[in-house]
Amino acid sequence: MHLHKFEKIWLIVGIGSLVVFLLILGFGAFWLGTHPQSHGVTIDPQNIEAHEAFKPENLGVTQVEEDKYIINVVASAFNYDFGTDEDGAPLKHIRIPKGSTVLWQVTSPDVVHGFNVAGTNVNMMVEPGYISSLETEMKSTGEFTIVCNEYCGTGHHLMYATLEVYE
Amino acid sequence: MAMEKLERFYDKSRLPLTISKQEARLYMTFIYVAFISLAIGGLMGLLQTLVRSGTITLPWGIDYYQILTLHGVILALIMTTYFIIGFQHALMGKTVGMSDKQRKTAWIGFWVMVLGTTFAAITILLGRANVLYTFYAPLKAHPLFYIGLALVIIGSWIAAFVNWHQVYKWKKEHPGEKTPLLAFMVVINMAMWFIASLGVAVAVLVQFIPWSLGYAETINVLVSRTLFWYFGHPLVYFWLLPAYMAWYAIIPKIIGGKIFSDSLARLAFVLLLFFSIPVGFHHQLTEPGIDPTWKFIQVVLTFMVVIPSLMTAFSMFATFEITGRKKGFGGLFGWLKHLPWKDVRFLAPFIGMLAFIPGGAGGIINASHQMNAVVHNTIWVTGHFHITVATTVILTFFGIAYWLIPHLTGRTLTPAINRLGIIQTIIWTVGMTIMSGAMHIQGLLGGPRRSSYSEYGGTEQATEWIWYQAAQAIGGTILFIGIILMVYIVIKLAFFAPKGNEEFPIAEEEENAEPTPKFFDNYKLWVAITIALILFAYTIPFVDIIQNSPPGSPPFDWPIGNS
Structure with missing residues (x-):
């Protein structure tokens, strides 16, 4: 399967930004503790x-x-x-x-x-x-x-x- | 050389097939139901924006949430599903053929869906199902509402079985050939739909129906919501993929070009299949009972969809540029000028593509784990899906209707109707920009979605929101004019346009296109990977939800006026 050169660049830049974006989200969530609320505490x-x-x-x-x-x-x-x-x-x-x-x-x-x-x-x-x-x-x-x-x-x-x- | 040419000729003359009158009747019937639904749902939408702007109150004891339920069910579940199945059946009939037996089975699917739609409609019209189209437990609608929804889904499965059988038969008759691109796309979309709707079917059949009939005392709320959103996100891709079919394989023909890359189109569809289902938690980010780590894992899986989206964007604009340059339009942007701006079959879907840029960006915000809290359940979300499904998808569907309806009814798209279509597209774009724009801004200011007119005790914030609600009523009114015009165009194309032969545009590959790898036709592999991803994303958190369940909830019918 052939990928055009420009498409390769486009995808590499796009996927690269995605990875950075997800790392920032993950850093915020796991290191800074900004997870959305989820404690799983139950009550009748x-x-x-x-x-x-x-x-x-x-x-x-x-x-x-x-x-x-x-x-x-x-x-x-x-x-x-x-x-x-x-x-x-x-x-x-x-x-x-x-x-x-x-x-x-x-x-x-x-x-x-x-x-x-x-x-x-x-x-x-x-x-x-x-x-x-x-x-x-x-x-x-x-x-x-x-x-x-x-x-x-x-x-x-x-x-x-x-x-x-x-x- | 001569032999090769002969073979190529033979290849092309065989495809596409002609659609028989009986087949056309089947496809058109689905499309009629879709546009009747559009008219009813659109009217409800208009009424909602008017009520919420404080302009009118509904007569005869009709409740805001009753018309909101009708709007959501009839547009999100009924109109889309009917249009998609009608369109996909037509694509299959055109590319791989539909036998008499398959056609008869498809009719059974249609009637099962009609029966289900009728059941659900009756309960909504009687005010016994004011639960909105998400029917979150423990609000309890009349049991017939859930039975109706189950029948609609089962009817759509029959359509899926017919489509798969069509390809199965075609492949047997054409050993060694790749499935035609559009048929491949239909198979993938229906595979996704089937796997996804199993979730909501289980919720409805195992949880809601016995509980609403009184056979089960309580319902596990979080399990029902999780099953719903296991279905709810792929539902939006089920709307989007038929639009992608038109973008990848039909629009190039309309602009006089070729398919950019058959393999890339197939790869995009396979990736969309993989990453459409194991992602439902991003609709449940602010819920209290789901482990945040698994929420995050599903957020990551959600974002994988960026990859096929980027591929699609590249393919579209590459097709436009290549076609333009071939026609001799040079310069950096000269190729843009050649695009058939005055052909509504192109213009409507093109604006749909443009709308997907802010639509996609908004989606990224919604799914961004912690950022979701800024917009969750605000009217921003309503703005988001009106710019995606109600613009990107619906304008593409309109773009399809302009040629598909006359093709099936043996009429033509005249220049006059084409002009009306362009006006319709502009009206839609203006109306939606105002309405969806106002919704996005109001949402950022904290305005809630799914709410009737309220002054919230006259707080400063609520006073500010009302201005945006007025803007939504203006946008909604413009959109309703667009709907009336579209219904007029559909009636014209179906019954009054001059007789003739309207083209069914299916783009071809370049003469020297690289062959598509054989592995794409390995459907079992794609389904197996999809199931593996689903099991990975859902098994542990689902077991966790069940093991740590609180006591179940009894049914509540009084809050929706169903007691």
Whole structure:
């Protein structure tokens, strides 16, 4: 089988760039630890409250250290449960100081959902039976829309909350 | 010398074959269903963009997600599959022939698909299957929806069996000859389709149907998703490969040239077969239950597809340049000018090729392991597949329809229809640039896909998204005008254009082309390598998924209004 000289050059340059590209991806993933979220932590979707993190009192924002927070969320059709405020009303707006490290932990007791803090790389599939988790540093201030970005039923577009990162 | 010439003459007169009236009826019936589906699916698309721009609300209790399901199922699964099977049957009839028995079997395939389509359509129209075309568990549609989808797949397998039998018979009658290029490509595409759709067939038959009927209490969600995406990515190559068939083996004839390299075309198809299936994890990168190392391995396998894509790009432009230079157009870019820009059979697929440059680049971003998190499930992804399948693939299919329909109906593509076709191509390009462009940008800003109109509590981000949704409605409206025009052209070509003989363009090799190596016809080897790659990419992570499974999920019908 004959390959034209120019085609050889084209393919060598193309495949060469591909190899470099994949090495960069691999370096990022395995050395810098930027793998997409995948912890394989399972949970009984019909009994999520048996898990410490998803007991009603542990939902929402918990400060664990000076700059460290854990945010536990139950995603269900068509609501994000961040727990309640002092008056017992459901929380739809959460606040985090700029520069803090946040561990997001989300699970679903019903169908598949998405969890995307729009405009950031906090973007996870939430599936019944698994805990989706991702640690991130909130570097910029502002109001971020948290949206369900995986179809979960006819009220899917009404499933949202907001995150405020303040100075 | 004289003998050699005689032999060559004999070779050429034997191919291509003529298509009988009965065969033409079979091929056309598939194509009719495809264009009816295009009209319905296109209307749904228009409605979606209008709803999402906040312009209209749907009457009579119709749900946004109902028309979204219809749009996805009828365009991604029905329209494409019918067009591809009709086109591939025609290619086979033209290059290796179709016997009466094969034709009758192909009709059975058609009717099984129609039955399945009807079942699925009924459940969607009754609002009992608002699960979108990916039907992710544990959302539960009416069982008939899953049964319908299974029948569509089984019907398409019958088409595959017919195609393989056609080549088997032809090879027996022509010992020692290589399979004609287009027939080779059809065999490869159907081999890929069959191996890939086994995954979704298993999910539907073993998991979804018993579970939706109540025989199984729970479903393993991650297993069902993994089986779906084992099928879902090759599905997009199943759309793309018929476009490649036209690019490699039909476009050269239309521009008055020859096939650049028969062997390279075959090699590209074999590589696409290898690297289309063991790659489904790149659709599941942000899922919690799959080992990231195996995700990365499948990402690497995904990117192998860059190689046949680069080969294809080179072949296309080499064909254009060689043809131009042969016609005496010199200069660095003089050959570009000679291209038949005013021939819609060329123009539409050519714009499809151009769209594949940003389309391919977007695909690289999507599959880039960690970079996927930036765009996953944002409307960027919707923009991506509208510039690939709904531009690259569909414009090539339109380009095929302009000559295939009149060829099969015994009519001709008149200059007036050709002009309409050019207008259609321009409308499509403009509409898609606006719509897909707006989707890409909105996606980068975090706007979600698959969502009805929502102000998300009036956040600043959501307010920004709405402008792009308005742009999508403008693009969608332009595209719908394009669809009406295309349907008009199809009706004209099928029933009203003047009678005549429209050419079925099949390009030939150069007189002095290097012979194609014999090993290409070794289909068993290609299938064996494909299966080996699949086993490598899936065995360990799949066993891991099953061994570490959480408790299963019961069906949920109320979230989609199916209770």
